[in-house]
Amino acid sequence: MDDSRPADGPRRIKSVQTASEILAAIQRRPDPTFSDVCDELDASKGTVHTYLATLEEEGFVAKVDGRYRLGLRLVTMGETVRNETPLYRAGQLEVDKLADTTNEYVHLTVVSRGKEVTIYESRGDNAVATDYHLRMREAPQYLHCTATGKAMLGHFDDDRVRDIIDDQGLVEQTDNTISDTDRLFDELERIRERGYAVNDEEELRGMRSIGAPIRGVDGDVCGAVSVTAPTSRLSGDRFRSEIPELVMQAANIIEVNLETTTFDPSR
Amino acid sequence: MDDSRPADGPRRIKSVQTASEILAAIQRRPDPTFSDVCDELDASKGTVHTYLATLEEEGFVAKVDGRYRLGLRLVTMGETVRNETPLYRAGQLEVDKLADTTNEYVHLTVVSRGKEVTIYESRGDNAVATDYHLRMREAPQYLHCTATGKAMLGHFDDDRVRDIIDDQGLVEQTDNTISDTDRLFDELERIRERGYAVNDEEELRGMRSIGAPIRGVDGDVCGAVSVTAPTSRLSGDRFRSEIPELVMQAANIIEVNLETTTFDPSR
DNA sequence: CAATCATGTTTGTCTTTCTCAAACATTACA
DNA sequence: TGTAATGTTTGAGAAAGACAAACATGATTG
Numbered sequence A, B: 001m002d003d004s005r006p007a008d009g010p011r012r013i014k015s016v017q018t019a020s021e022i023l024a025a026i027q028r029r030p031d032p033t034f035s036d037v038c039d040e041l042d043a044s045k046g047t048v049h050t051y052l053a054t055l056e057e058e059g060f061v062a063k064v065d066g067r068y069r070l071g072l073r074l075v076t077m078g079e080t081v082r083n084e085t086p087l088y089r090a091g092q093l094e095v096d097k098l099a100d101t102t103n104e105y106v107h108l109t110v111v112s113r114g115k116e117v118t119i120y121e122s123r124g125d126n127a128v129a130t131d132y133h134l135r136m137r138e139a140p141q142y143l144h145c146t147a148t149g150k151a152m153l154g155h156f157d158d159d160r161v162r163d164i165i166d167d168q169g170l171v172e173q174t175d176n177t178i179s180d181t182d183r184l185f186d187e188l189e190r191i192r193e194r195g196y197a198v199n200d201e202e203e204l205r206g207m208r209s210i211g212a213p214i215r216g217v218d219g220d221v222c223g224a225v226s227v228t229a230p231t232s233r234l235s236g237d238r239f240r241s242e243i244p245e246l247v248m249q250a251a252n253i254i255e256v257n258l259e260t261t262t263f264d265p266s267r
Numbered sequence C: 001c002a003a004t005c006a007t008g009t010t011t012g013t014c015t016t017t018c019t020c021a022a023a024c025a026t027t028a029c030a
Numbered sequence D: 001t002g003t004a005a006t007g008t009t010t011g012a013g014a015a016a017g018a019c020a021a022a023c024a025t026g027a028t029t030g
Helices: A014-028 A034-040 A045-057 A073-083 A086-102 A130-136 A147-153 A158-168 A181-194 A236-262 B014-028 B034-040 B045-057 B073-083 B086-102 B130-136 B147-153 B158-168 B181-194 B236-262
Strands: A061-064 A067-070 A105-112 A115-123 A197-200 A207-215 A221-230 B061-064 B067-070 B105-112 B115-123 B197-200 B207-215 B221-230
Touching: A014 A034, A014 A045, A014 A061, A014 A067, A014 B014, A014 B045, A014 B073, A034 A045, A045 A061, A045 B014, A067 B073, A073 A086, A073 B014, A073 B067, A073 B073, A073 B115, A086 A105, A086 A115, A086 A221, A086 A236, A105 A147, A115 A130, A115 A147, A115 B073, A147 A181, A147 A197, A147 A207, A147 A221, A158 A181, A197 A221, A207 A236, A221 A236, B014 B034, B014 B045, B014 B061, B014 B067, B034 B045, B045 B061, B073 B086, B086 B105, B086 B115, B086 B221, B086 B236, B105 B147, B115 B130, B115 B147, B147 B181, B147 B197, B147 B207, B147 B221, B158 B181, B197 B221, B207 B236, B221 B236
Parallel strands: none
Antiparallel strands: A061 A067, A105 A115, A105 A221, A197 A207, A207 A221, B061 B067, B105 B115, B105 B221, B197 B207, B207 B221
């Protein structure tokens, strides 16, 4: 009844947190109006108004006939992030090739704050669930139910995996999702042995993926690559050896690229 | 000597502006250290520290062994922006096709705040200047020296064009850049007549482009599409009729897609 | 067509929170 | 080991943010 102290801890800029919340609110809601944004925040109209005006001026938000959107500055900044991620430069071409030979979706992902973000995606000619994959890239995804995610988890040390599970939980996205910690650790063990991870309709019903980890120069995992296809097209030999082989090859080539580009003197 | 009034005008949140400046500083400088960031801002170390901590917590900034980078949240948000730009959904496939038939770089751009932003890019097998195009996407570009930019300017009304010129100037990127207002207006006239715009080494020496405007349902220009290739491969008939024809066809198809997807009831 | 309502914008004022210095840590370097 | 460089924390004054309420502007409706 007495903990009215400022509960210190490290200092933060509250206005920046508020701005971030507003951006999140706009992202959550499609094309919100001014009062839609107000509804999602607990701040007065006047305050929200000033924030939106500032964010618009800075290019983080755009107003299109009375409705708010995230601004194009986020596109250019996002582009910078990708270009400065060594994995992107090292992997882009190889991902395109893999999409070309498999004709399916290929993803290149990295871990950030306990989730994974797709840094590059290539769509083979037969790729399905385009809309799902479009939307999926708009937010970081769980690691425990994707091929790339599990491939990476398999090469983290147990403490780190445990921390991630504690933070994120093992949300059941489908009936096949591994939602039990022990089972997940068993699975990670198998992934380590085989060298690749399988996602058997654990993220999305009807879709399977094969993923392999990518190690950086220091030996630590810095990302993963995967092929995703409808279960009907990803079964039998193709599921058990052909695609896994191709994915691991691609991962290997990207690793080599990484080593050589990292030492690129022009950077 | 007396204008010490608050110089009112509409209110803004200063902290958000500061945060924006910090992000810009990090984007400008590759992998800056803490004091690098301080150097670019005029704020005390303590202040910058608090901002960076906040931005990191929010995912807009990441610290990788002592150096700052833009954070992956910008990637996911940027992805949202693209996905919610109708032009992207309407044009993506067509841009891929055009890159496939021409084997060159194809760009899909929109205007924002007097400059253009590439919302999607497809790289044909022979595409050159990969690195330039990578970097180019990290910042909005001038309209007066690109094929897409001029295609769009050609269909704005004169006042709007004049405003843009006043704001942005006619920076000479190469010897061929049109840096004279009257000459630019003449050129825009020709573009309107022909239906497509030409960039003849006006942006980058050795590179030519052909661009066509894309009109939205309301009839207003909402973007443009272009093919870019080295001058040696873009000359003669290919330069004067083949590629222009293909680009205008693509623009036309995208316009049709736009009309049909806009009325998509699922949205 | 007036009147009511919903939506968005501006302003005065009090409170919160930024910001600066300066002190404090921590790490590099000689 | 001492000195410098870099990064982090803190106290307190000054500045800026937040609220509420008033003000516009457009919709909607009786």
